[in-house]
Amino acid sequence: MSRLPTPEEIRAVPKVLLHDHLDGGVRPATIIDLARDYGHTLPSTDADGLASWFREASNAGSLERYLETFAHTVGVMQTREALVRVAAECAEDLADDGVVYAEVRYAPELHTSNGLSLDQVVEAVLEGFRLGSAGPDGRPRIRVGTLLTAMRHQARSMEIAELAVRYRDVGVVGFDIAGAEAGYPPTRHLDAFEYLQRENAHFTIHAGEAFGLPSIWQAIQWCGADRLGHGVRIIDDIAVSADGEAKLGRLAAYVRDKRIPLEMCPASNVQTGAAASIAEHPIGLLRRLHFRVTVNTDNRLMSDTSVSREFASLVDAFGYGWDDLQWFTVNAMKSAFIPFDERLALINDVIKPGFAAMARPA
Ligand SMILES: O=c1[nH]cnc2c1ncn2[C@H]1C[C@H](O)[C@@H](CO)O1
Numbered sequence: 268m269s270r271l272p273t274p275e276e277i278r279a280v281p282k283v284l285l286h287d288h289l290d291g292g293v294r295p296a297t298i299i300d301l302a303r304d305y306g307h308t309l310p311s312t313d314a315d316g317l318a319s320w321f322r323e324a325s326n327a328g329s330l331e332r333y334l335e336t337f338a339h340t341v342g343v344m345q346t347r348e349a350l351v352r353v354a355a356e357c358a359e360d361l362a363d364d365g366v367v368y369a370e371v372r373y374a375p376e377l378h379t380s381n382g383l384s385l386d387q388v389v390e391a392v393l394e395g396f397r398l399g400s401a402g403p404d405g406r407p408r409i410r411v412g413t414l415l416t417a418m419r420h421q422a423r424s425m426e427i428a429e430l431a432v433r434y435r436d437v438g439v440v441g442f443d444i445a446g447a448e449a450g451y452p453p454t455r456h457l458d459a460f461e462y463l464q465r466e467n468a469h470f471t472i473h474a475g476e477a478f479g480l481p482s483i484w485q486a487i488q489w490c491g492a493d494r495l496g497h498g499v500r501i502i503d504d505i506a507v508s509a510d511g512e513a514k515l516g517r518l519a520a521y522v523r524d525k526r527i528p529l530e531m532c533p534a535s536n537v538q539t540g541a542a543a544s545i546a547e548h549p550i551g552l553l554r555r556l557h558f559r560v561t562v563n564t565d566n567r568l569m570s571d572t573s574v575s576r577e578f579a580s581l582v583d584a585f586g587y588g589w590d591d592l593q594w595f596t597v598n599a600m601k602s603a604f605i606p607f608d609e610r611l612a613l614i615n616d617v618i619k620p621g622f623a624a625m626a627r628p629a
């Protein structure tokens with residue numbers, strides 16, 4: 268059997284990230300700087316101590332408790348300067364990890380408590396991504412598209428959907444809803460999703476993470492989601508017999524047949540209790556059954572992760588090789604919210620040559 272990809276090799280290949288929260292990936296040292304400037308009290312003022320605090324507090328076993336940690340990132344992301352800095356550093360960190368295309372999401376409504384308007388929040392983040400994407404020669408090292416998230420327990424989704432459409436030609440590529448899932452079904456925001464469909468706009472929905480099949484069913488069949496954020500609970504609609512044969516229910520079959528992308532976030536799911544461990548994560552079964560699986564970070568700070576680390580942990584748990592990692596990457600690029608010709612160019616000109624050079628060195 269050929270040698271498995273090593274962490275360094277994984278870092279070197281071109282990767283694609285579709286599900287990453289801006290406020291879940293702030294550098295600990297930056298949080299400390301900003302908290303000092305804005306008088307925000309933190310659980311630790313030492314960068315390593317703060318990093319461990321986030322990791323441990325996020326090992327909560329429930330999505331609701333996991334989400335409480337965001338008070339310490341969102342709390343320091345309330346000015347234009349802070350947002351530009353956090354977004355620029357996010358683009359740099361992703362590019363350093365070898366990510367060539369990323370869709371990064373955040374909820375503009377969470378960043379207005381110091382008086383910024385929703386438009387000012389969006390413009391600050393776009394400026395940060397522009398600055399952080401440029402290499403030393405000025406040429407972009409990474410392409411970052413933004414998804415605007417509405418919080419599912421609030422009632423501002425229509426406003427945020429309109430914001431996403433307003434900024435669609437200058438870097439915002441789609442819309443999402445996030446936050447506690449139980450008790451806040453996607454259909455609560457049906458007017459926003461119907462508006463986006465009339466506008467020919469793209470959106471994903473966090474569904475099937477902390478709640479089961481009804482959430483996934485609503486996201487797809489009522490709301491018209493292009494992709495599913497997490498979607499792990501789709502396995503509740505798949506019966507696997509003792510000999511390994513899988514029988515798909517109607518919803519699981521629909522998701523697979525329609526090639527609906529699943530934005531899987533293994534490390535995050537273990538922390539929130541959506542999966543017991545990486546080795547038992549539904550991604551193993553779903554990959555085997557050829558669902559359109561993609562691999563994502565969700566919150567790099569809370570999970571102390573990166574796309575490369577997620578891949579490395581899957582290599583460890585499932586013995587994945589280069590073909591699997593390329594398959595996840597091409598799946599993600601195919602599922603991105605940028606135009607088809609641009610996705611194809613990244614697949615043919617960047618991703619495939621990058622993997623070919625690594626898997627079959629000259
Ligand atoms: O995995 C998640 N599920 C639901 N909501 C989430 C997850 N990760 C982050 N969020 C929330 C907390 C953030 O403040 C918000 C916008 O990024 O989205």
Ligand SMILES: [Zn+2]
Pocket residue numbers: 286288445473496565
């Ligand atoms: Zn998420």
